[in-house]
Amino acid sequence: MSSPRPGGRPGDEQAPGPLWSEPGTLLEHVAVAVLGIDQEGRICYWGPGAQRLFGHEAADVLSRPAAVLFPAAPLDGTGAAERLAERGRTLGYWRTRVPTLHQDGRVFDCGFRVFPVTGAEGDSVILGLASESEGLDRVKTNLAFLDALFETCPIGLVMLDENLRYVHLNQALADMDGIPIEDHIGRTTEEFMITSDGGEYQRMLRAVADGGRPVVSTLVVLRTPGRPDRDQVRSVSFFPLSQAVGTRAGLGGLLVDVTDREQAIVEAAAGRQRLALLDRAANRVGTTLDVNVTARELVDAVVPEFCDASVVEVVEWKDEREVFDPESVLVTRRIAAGTCLPPPAPELVGGLETVTYPPGSTIHETLMTGRPVCVPVDADFMTRTVIHRARTRLLIDSGLTSLLIAPLIARGTVQGIAMFGRSGGRPVFTRQDLSLAGELASRAALCLDNARLYSRVQDIALTLQRELLPTALANNPSVRVAHRYLPGSHATEVGGDWYDVIDLPGGRVALVVGDVMGHGVPAAAAMGRLRITAKALARQNLEPDSLLGELDACAQDAGIAYATCLYIRYDPTTGLARIANAGHLPPLRRRADGTVESIDEVLGVPLGVGDVPFRTTEIELHDGDTLALYTDGLVEARGVDIGEGMAALRTQLAGATGTLEETADGILARLLPGGSTDDAVIVLARIRRRDPGPGPGDQD
Numbered sequence: 031m032s033s034p035r036p037g038g039r040p041g042d043e044q045a046p047g048p049l050w051s052e053p054g055t056l057l058e059h060v061a062v063a064v065l066g067i068d069q070e071g072r073i074c075y076w077g078p079g080a081q082r083l084f085g086h087e088a089a090d091v092l093s094r095p096a097a098v099l100f101p102a103a104p105l106d107g108t109g110a111a112e113r114l115a116e117r118g119r120t121l122g123y124w125r126t127r128v129p130t131l132h133q134d135g136r137v138f139d140c141g142f143r144v145f146p147v148t149g150a151e152g153d154s155v156i157l158g159l160a161s162e163s164e165g166l167d168r169v170k171t172n173l174a175f176l177d178a179l180f181e182t183c184p185i186g187l188v189m190l191d192e193n194l195r196y197v198h199l200n201q202a203l204a205d206m207d208g209i210p211i212e213d214h215i216g217r218t219t220e221e222f223m224i225t226s227d228g229g230e231y232q233r234m235l236r237a238v239a240d241g242g243r244p245v246v247s248t249l250v251v252l253r254t255p256g257r258p259d260r261d262q263v264r265s266v267s268f269f270p271l272s273q274a275v276g277t278r279a280g281l282g283g284l285l286v287d288v289t290d291r292e293q294a295i296v297e298a299a300a301g302r303q304r305l306a307l308l309d310r311a312a313n314r315v316g317t318t319l320d321v322n323v324t325a326r327e328l329v330d331a332v333v334p335e336f337c338d339a340s341v342v343e344v345v346e347w348k349d350e351r352e353v354f355d356p357e358s359v360l361v362t363r364r365i366a367a368g369t370c371l372p373p374p375a376p377e378l379v380g381g382l383e384t385v386t387y388p389p390g391s392t393i394h395e396t397l398m399t400g401r402p403v404c405v406p407v408d409a410d411f412m413t414r415t416v417i418h419r420a421r422t423r424l425l426i427d428s429g430l431t432s433l434l435i436a437p438l439i440a441r442g443t444v445q446g447i448a449m450f451g452r453s454g455g456r457p458v459f460t461r462q463d464l465s466l467a468g469e470l471a472s473r474a475a476l477c478l479d480n481a482r483l484y485s486r487v488q489d490i491a492l493t494l495q496r497e498l499l500p501t502a503l504a505n506n507p508s509v510r511v512a513h514r515y516l517p518g519s520h521a522t523e524v525g526g527d528w529y530d531v532i533d534l535p536g537g538r539v540a541l542v543v544g545d546v547m548g549h550g551v552p553a554a555a556a557m558g559r560l561r562i563t564a565k566a567l568a569r570q571n572l573e574p575d576s577l578l579g580e581l582d583a584c585a586q587d588a589g590i591a592y593a594t595c596l597y598i599r600y601d602p603t604t605g606l607a608r609i610a611n612a613g614h615l616p617p618l619r620r621r622a623d624g625t626v627e628s629i630d631e632v633l634g635v636p637l638g639v640g641d642v643p644f645r646t647t648e649i650e651l652h653d654g655d656t657l658a659l660y661t662d663g664l665v666e667a668r669g670v671d672i673g674e675g676m677a678a679l680r681t682q683l684a685g686a687t688g689t690l691e692e693t694a695d696g697i698l699a700r701l702l703p704g705g706s707t708d709d710a711v712i713v714l715a716r717i718r719r720r721d722p723g724p725g726p727g728d729q730d
Contacts, residue, residue, distance in 0.1 A: 085133030118144035186285035208256020316477030325366035339369035436471035508602030512690035526553035574610030622654030663710035
């Protein structure tokens with residue numbers, strides 16, 4: 031047996047002999063010394079590892095007794111070197127731990143493996159492998175930990191080679207993949223990890239294997255051949271493995287199935303989005319008592335956040351007590367529609383005003399059950415629900431793939447339906463979406479029913495008011511009259527504005543205008559009572575102040591708390607007009623020369639206050655003079671001072687050049703270009719004195 035050349039160092043290019051420790055990852059962490067003891071107990075071989083472990087150069091120990099490696103204390107009464115040699119020869123293999131002496135005098139615990147080796151010349155040599163016990167214990171502990179980890183760890187563990195082939199994996203990963211461990215070995219990850227990321231996952235693995243940085247907790251969505259019908263979300267971490275000598279690096283990985291966690295996160299986020307949408311819809315739907323506006327608000331609230339297209343349709347019942355009949359054709363009116371999809375989707379949702387559904391349609395189904403339904407846009411839906419072939423083609427070309435239909439039912443009355451459609455780019459509707467649609471539809475239906483009831487009350491009040499207002503005013507040759515009544519917008523209830531022109535005995539004529547505080551049917555009824563009473567009192571030939579006194583008593587008896595009234599009695603034989611005012615806006619007089627003045631000497635308290643006398647004033651009117659009586663709805667608006675409105679009215683009167691009818695129309699167009707939010711009245715009366723020939727300014 032040959033020995034290394036004297037002075038040999040670890041890492042020398044030339045091999046030290048037929049036996050040496052090949053360096054590698056494990057041996058770099060745990061030094062292994064190789065030494066030989068001949069039959070005389072002398073050291074006959076000293077490897078590089080022995081030099082590193084014991085600190086002695088080969089030249090210093092070769093041919094010396096092996097006892098130089100051990101402290102003086104004997105092992106069971108026998109020297110350690112002798113005992114190692116003896117056990118190796120008699121047992122053929124023996125391992126033990128022995129206190130060992132380092133060249134620098136330090137004693138450390140060392141593990142030995144000894145066994146006999148026969149040389150070429152037939153002589154016997156005890157070959158010993160020695161390692162420091164502390165390093166051995168550390169490696170043994172680590173290996174035990176790794177073995178236990180691969181056996182019992184619930185997290186997927188894998189070792190891949192440089193070609194991303196499976197070298198080792200645990201049962202947890204095999205269970206995740208749905209494929210046995212042995213079927214993985216030698217095959218590539220690409221065969222097991224089916225992703226739709228364009229190869230990004232494989233590129234990430236290759237970057238780590240080629241010495242890149244580790245990746246930690248990266249989410250990957252994939253399927254495996256063992257579970258082809260289930261998407262998995264995995265949190266993966268990969269790190270490069272240290273190289274063994276002469277080989278390329280592989281990589282190790284930890285994989286955790288977080289599908290349930292991610293699904294819970296997605297569902298929680300979707301739930302928060304649904305609650306947020308419902309909250310916004312609660313604030314945005316039903317801001318007015320207008321059916322069309324309410325329907326439009328619902329569509330705007332759901333497109334595009336909840337769906338790609340939406341329509342709202344109401345049922346036009348002929349009889350208020352009519353009950354939905356599932357065996358009859360259903361006709362609806364589409365009052366709102368919207369979509370974020372490209373053509374022809376806008377034509378699909380907005381191309382109809384009335385829609386007809388045959389018996390047995392999906393619409394009938396949802397109205398019978400009172401619950402939302404979700405249906406795919408397929409041949410069955412087309413056959414059952416869509417009548418017109420042209421509409422079928424539009425629906426197919428629109429890109430919508432699923433529809434959610436929710437009934438609009440409030441207070442037991444079927445109001446109509448709301449439809450929500452999604453294209454193929456969105457997930458289909460879920461149970462939670464059905465619940466959300468039901469909540470939205472329920473709120474919208476209640477708002478629509480409120481708007482419907484309000485509209486009916488409005489119609490009743492407006493009808494009542496129009497019936498109580500004069501249909502034909504008195505026709506007196508001494509006074510030409512033009513009058514206009516403009517009801518408020520649909521968002522404002524009908525008010526209590528009223529007016530009248532009354533023929534009186536002796537050729538006289540009375541002009542009356544008033545306003546009852548409040549809106550709706552009560553205001554219209556109070557207005558009617560005051561107008562009829564005023565007309566009856568006027569024919570009693572009462573003075574204006576006395577008439578208002580009687581009218582005030584009537585208002586108190588009827589519980590009318592606040593009302594205004596302006597009463598003018600004109601006598602064409604004298605040209606005198608006697609005026610009394612109960613809290614109303616003062617009349618205006620336009621003279622024939624175009625000057626305009628306000629008659630405000632007799633402003634009094636409103637009707638219903640009581641215990642305050644009224645006064646009468648008298649003015650003389652000339653041929654061609656025009657009196658203007660009006661209510662506050664004409665000159666007062668939100669954001670506009672009443673003084674500005676009065677000034678605008680005077681300007682219009684002063685510049686009037688046409689007939690009374692043209693003047694009345696011009697005043698409304700100028701002062702109320704967008705319509706009135708409150709009721710408005712304008713009465714223009716042009717005076718004609720009984721002098722022969724037409725008076726100046728008389729153009730009628």
